[in-house]
Amino acid sequence: MASKPPIRKYFISKKLDVLFLDLFNVYSFLARFFKELFSPPFEFKEVIRQCYEVGYKSLPLITMTGFITGVVFTKQSRPSLAEFGATSWLPNLIAIAIVRALAPLVTALIAAGKVGSNIGAELGSMNVTEQIDAMEVSATNPFKFLVVTRILATTFMIPVLALYTGFVGMMGSFMNINQTEQTSFATFFQGAFQSITFLDIFSSLIKAILFGFTIGAVGCYKGYYSSKGTEGVGKAANAAVVTSMFLIFLEEVLVVQVVAALR
Amino acid sequence: MEKKKGNIGTESVISIKNLEKSFGLLHVLRGIDLELKQGENLVVLGRSGTGKSVLIKIISGLLKPDTGTVNVLGQYVDKIDNRELQKLRLKIGFSFQNSALYDSMTVRENLEFPLVRNSSHLTRKEVDAAVEDVLDGVGLLQTINQMPSELSGGQRKRIGIARTLILRPEIMLYDEPTAGLDPITCIDINNLINEVQERYNTSSIIITHDLTCAKSVGDRVMMLLDGKFARQGTFEEVFKTDDERVKTFYNYNFTE
Numbered sequence: 269m270a271s272k273p274p275i276r277k278y279f280i281s282k283k284l285d286v287l288f289l290d291l292f293n294v295y296s297f298l299a300r301f302f303k304e305l306f307s308p309p310f311e312f313k314e315v316i317r318q319c320y321e322v323g324y325k326s327l328p329l330i331t332m333t334g335f336i337t338g339v340v341f342t343k344q345s346r347p348s349l350a351e352f353g354a355t356s357w358l359p360n361l362i363a364i365a366i367v368r369a370l371a372p373l374v375t376a377l378i379a380a381g382k383v384g385s386n387i388g389a390e391l392g393s394m395n396v397t398e399q400i401d402a403m404e405v406s407a408t409n410p411f412k413f414l415v416v417t418r419i420l421a422t423t424f425m426i427p428v429l430a431l432y433t434g435f436v437g438m439m440g441s442f443m444n445i446n447q448t449e450q451t452s453f454a455t456f457f458q459g460a461f462q463s464i465t466f467l468d469i470f471s472s473l474i475k476a477i478l479f480g481f482t483i484g485a486v487g488c489y490k491g492y493y494s495s496k497g498t499e500g501v502g503k504a505a506n507a508a509v510v511t512s513m514f515l516i517f518l519e520e521v522l523v524v525q526v527v528a529a530l531r
Numbered sequence: 532m533e534k535k536k537g538n539i540g541t542e543s544v545i546s547i548k549n550l551e552k553s554f555g556l557l558h559v560l561r562g563i564d565l566e567l568k569q570g571e572n573l574v575v576l577g578r579s580g581t582g583k584s585v586l587i588k589i590i591s592g593l594l595k596p597d598t599g600t601v602n603v604l605g606q607y608v609d610k611i612d613n614r615e616l617q618k619l620r621l622k623i624g625f626s627f628q629n630s631a632l633y634d635s636m637t638v639r640e641n642l643e644f645p646l647v648r649n650s651s652h653l654t655r656k657e658v659d660a661a662v663e664d665v666l667d668g669v670g671l672l673q674t675i676n677q678m679p680s681e682l683s684g685g686q687r688k689r690i691g692i693a694r695t696l697i698l699r700p701e702i703m704l705y706d707e708p709t710a711g712l713d714p715i716t717c718i719d720i721n722n723l724i725n726e727v728q729e730r731y732n733t734s735s736i737i738i739t740h741d742l743t744c745a746k747s748v749g750d751r752v753m754m755l756l757d758g759k760f761a762r763q764g765t766f767e768e769v770f771k772t773d774d775e776r777v778k779t780f781y782n783y784n785f786t787e
Contacts, residue, residue, distance in 0.1 A: 393634070402631035405591050406645035406698070407620045 297489050301419060304412045311417050318421030322383050323428060333378050334433035337370055338362065338440025346448070355449060359459035362441040367464050371434035372426075372472050373520060376479035379426055380512040384487040387418055388508030391491025392501040400492070415492055419484035426480030427473055434472075471527040478519050486512040539750060540569030543602075544702055544734045545590060550599035552585055559585050561758035563599070567702070567734050572724070574737045574745040576769075577755035578780070583738040584628070586755075587704040590736070591625050592616045604701065621649055624695030624733070628707040630687040632679040638690055639675045642666065646697050661697055668730070669693045669723060685716035692723060696731065703727060703735040709744045721747040742766075742781065754780075 278285045342362055349355050391414060394400050403410040442456045487508040494504035545567035552560040559582035567573050577583050588594040589601055592608045601608045606619055632641050642662045646653065653661070666672045669689040674682060682690065688708060695703065708724060709717040721744050728735060728748075737748055745752055745766060752769045754762040756776055762769045770781045 390635075397629055397634070398627045398631040399633055401588075401593055402625070402627055402633075402694075404593060405620055405623065405625040406649075406694070407617045408645065408648050409617075 293493065294489065297493075298485065300411060301416060301485070304409070304416050305420075309412075311413055314413060314417040315420050315424075318417050319425050322379070322418075322421045323425035326379060326382055326425075326429060327432075329378055329382060330375060330429050330433055331436055333374055334371070334436035335440040337374055337433075338366065338437035338442075339444050341365060341370065341437075342441040342444040356451075356459070358445055358449070359441070359451070359456045360463040363438065363460035364463050364468070366434050366437045366441070367472055368468050369520075369524075371437060372430040372476040372479060373516070374437075375426060375430040375433045375476065376483065376516045377513060379422070379429065379480075380483050380509055380516060383422060384483045384508045384512045385505045387422075387484065387487030388491040388494075389501055389505035391415075391488060392494035392504035395492065395494050396496055396498065396501055411492075415488040418488050419481060422484030422487075423477060423480040426483065427476035430472065430476040430479075467527065467530065471523060475520065475523050478523070479516050482515045482519065483512045486515065538570045538732070540571075542569045543567065544569050544604055545736070546600075546602040547590075548600045550586075550589065550601060551597045552582065552589065552594065553597055559758055560589075560596075563758075563760065565753065565760070567736060569734055570728070570732055572728055572735045572737060572748050572750045574739060574749035574752045574766075575755055576739065576742070576745055576752055576780070578740060581755045582758060583740075583755055584706050587625070587706060587736055587738055591620065591623055591704060621698055622701045624692075624698065624700035624703045626688070626692050626695055626703065626705045626708060628710055630679075630691035632682075632687055632690060632694070634679055636679075637675070638666070638671075638677050638679070638682075641679070641690065642694050642697050645694065649698060665693045665697045666690075668696065668726075683716075685712055685719060688712065688716075688720055689723060692727065696727065699731065701733060703733045705735060705737040705739075707739055707741075708737060709739065709741045714743075717741065717744060718747075720744075724748045 400410045490504040490508040494500040547565040550563040
């Protein structure tokens, strides 16, 4: 008797099937986001509440890290410039470093850890405890209410936070330079703004918007589609942070390449 | 409180024909036929994992059937578009097994949420009055400003039911309403289900494996075995059988 053909469980292999399925799911998720974004009703109140959660509640952490970044970067750069007797260039160097790279990057990494994990865990927990289903059966579109609002909030607020980080970082740097070199406030900022171009600020803004969108989208995707069970919540929070950090570095490299080509 | 019989209409509010649903290789529902009459409390009994919850999730449009038709209040849930489904859902109340209260909101905000979003014309006073009325109806007005984490299991169930009632649904779907509760609280929940049916004239499907609940609230009982309804009738009729699978279920609940 001829043996039965084996049941084909995977199209290619388990890992490749999962990868392609995941890519398709990400595509569907993003397509749904843009579709829901432009279709009424619009959840303005919830977007503002999320902006408060993302922006205002991140301020203490962002202030501390921004300030420390400014101080440490200044202290670490001084000896190298001192070798050439060029410590007067410190404000220029710090401004370039903070505006071009550190402000959006540090803000995004801090937000990925704080906001991204929070979104992943919150939506994951809502999924596990059927709160998302409860929202759906009470005639509310949970994707619009939970996902669209959070992605919009991070996309709006990360650039604002990056701007604030830049300012706080510069203040940290100024305090250090003022103490050591007795440079005045006006001289410091004159030197700092001398080196920054419109393209620097524009590319930083674009990066911050991209980073914000990435943090929100990854956090929501991982949380909204987390597997059931408490383990799924932990995995969603973890994956939200790891994936968004990885994507942030990737985007940083890409934008730097594009800006370098434009310069 | 004993269930009062009567007031069951002849018109079907839910009509399911030849419903099938699989998850991968797992064939959960294998040809389900079901009719729910206006004003009726129908209990669906079955062991865990037999697809009881899947059945009510299909009725509420949370899951799509593989084959078969699901007609709710004259509309085929798997064939209507999202906008129509949202409108239909306003007429269906769904009480979840773990209550599914929104953790980040107080009891008041939990109850307001569906009402404010679906009745934007209501004034603040009207919303407050509706919330207080429905909370009073489940006997938990004093918890109005508490967070869900501060409530007991039984209170959470009642608030969950109150949240669905605030939209004045025509159909109530209860998913394991007495699961994880002590016997006295179970009796309270059973009484509440009967009160809801009388006060709001709802038609209900109650998913459970608790025979005391089935006996107290059911006008009619259907027993789900191996993905199909094996028995149906009154509670006594369902268990008057030589089918070992049914007898085991009864014996476990009442004699062991």
